[in-house]
Amino acid sequence: MDPRSEVLLRQADLFGGPTLFAGLPDDDLLGRLPEACGWTWHAGDQARLAERFAGRCQFGVTPPEGAFRAAVLFLPKSRELTGYLLAALAARLPGGDLYLVGEKRAGVESAAKQLRAFGPPRKLDSARHCQLWQVRIEQAPAEPNLEALARRYELTLADGPLQVVSLPGVFAHGRLDRGTALLLEHLDGLPTGHLLDFGCGAGVLGALLKRRYPQSRVSLLDVDAFALASSRLTLAANGLDAEVLAGDGIAAAPKGLTAILSNPPFHEGVHTDYQASEDLLRQAAGHLVTSGELRLVANNFLRYPPLIEEYLGPCQTLAERDGFRIYRASRA
Numbered sequence: 001m002d003p004r005s006e007v008l009l010r011q012a013d014l015f016g017g018p019t020l021f022a023g024l025p026d027d028d029l030l031g032r033l034p035e036a037c038g039w040t041w042h043a044g045d046q047a048r049l050a051e052r053f054a055g056r057c058q059f060g061v062t063p064p065e066g067a068f069r070a071a072v073l074f075l076p077k078s079r080e081l082t083g084y085l086l087a088a089l090a091a092r093l094p095g096g097d098l099y100l101v102g103e104k105r106a107g108v109e110s111a112a113k114q115l116r117a118f119g120p121p122r123k124l125d126s127a128r129h130c131q132l133w134q135v136r137i138e139q140a141p142a143e144p145n146l147e148a149l150a151r152r153y154e155l156t157l158a159d160g161p162l163q164v165v166s167l168p169g170v171f172a173h174g175r176l177d178r179g180t181a182l183l184l185e186h187l188d189g190l191p192t193g194h195l196l197d198f199g200c201g202a203g204v205l206g207a208l209l210k211r212r213y214p215q216s217r218v219s220l221l222d223v224d225a226f227a228l229a230s231s232r233l234t235l236a237a238n239g240l241d242a243e244v245l246a247g248d249g250i251a252a253a254p255k256g257l258t259a260i261l262s263n264p265p266f267h268e269g270v271h272t273d274y275q276a277s278e279d280l281l282r283q284a285a286g287h288l289v290t291s292g293e294l295r296l297v298a299n300n301f302l303r304y305p306p307l308i309e310e311y312l313g314p315c316q317t318l319a320e321r322d323g324f325r326i327y328r329a330s331r332a
Helices: 003-010 043-052 079-090 108-117 178-184 204-212 225-237 275-287 305-311
Strands: 019-022 037-040 057-059 070-074 097-103 122-127 130-136 151-157 160-166 194-198 217-222 243-246 257-262 288-299 316-321 324-330
Touching (some): 003 097, 003 122, 003 130, 019 079, 070 079, 079 097, 079 108, 160 204, 160 225, 178 204, 178 288, 178 316, 178 324, 204 217, 204 257, 217 225, 225 243, 257 275
Parallel strands (some): 037 057, 194 217, 194 257, 217 243
Antiparallel strands (some): 097 130, 122 130, 288 324, 316 324
């Protein structure tokens, strides 16, 4: 059981009625609170929760419809995303209670100050290195406009400007990170066919691929609903059409790909997690056609070449700059 859930269950009498848990972990919390429902923006958590608690959890960027007496937000990493989520939940809770739970090292005490927008917050519990806060929503705010919170910027590229739309919580929100910038310079000579942007974020790579290879089928895959929504906005802003897929890791990718391109994630919340990136390297061959190519950017301290060569084939370094390297390998 996640320690944040353990703290909530110490106060289980507060959540005995219809309660919405937002950003909940894939543990047994819903099993312990039979009237509760979940809302998640993590495709992997959604799949696991749906398997165990069918119909009781929703995936997306807006809260599910329903009459909830209370809502609990599990603190996300991004302060801007926290602000949106609290407002979205408060808008559905006139006269109800809004709770915030999170780890101390994730900054829950500081984040609790954001509850002041809705009333005086109270700390209810502190245990398992976590805290639980509460505020009563006396007057519900208007439903927040998520798209209005987007950051929009333009990339000046050799083949013309590219518009990027980034929503709160998305990797490198409102800016182009150095790794992706380097990868964008090394997209020539890709095999035509079905191209995948793995871990698409705001959709920068996938949009450029579709523009540069218009005859190819392009898919964008991410685990995060806010990233997927950002990618759709980025594609639309550039008049492009591509497939946007929700899935937890490379196992969710289509088969028969001619190329996989990625700035693969290795951070999740306050914890460092390399699993999605390492799974990509181990399983890419199973999703590529013969001679299909993997091309990715990574911090140069990450020892990816041995994994690439073990599971795919000879690894070539195409470029190195600012602490990043571009690796290329083809399936034999």
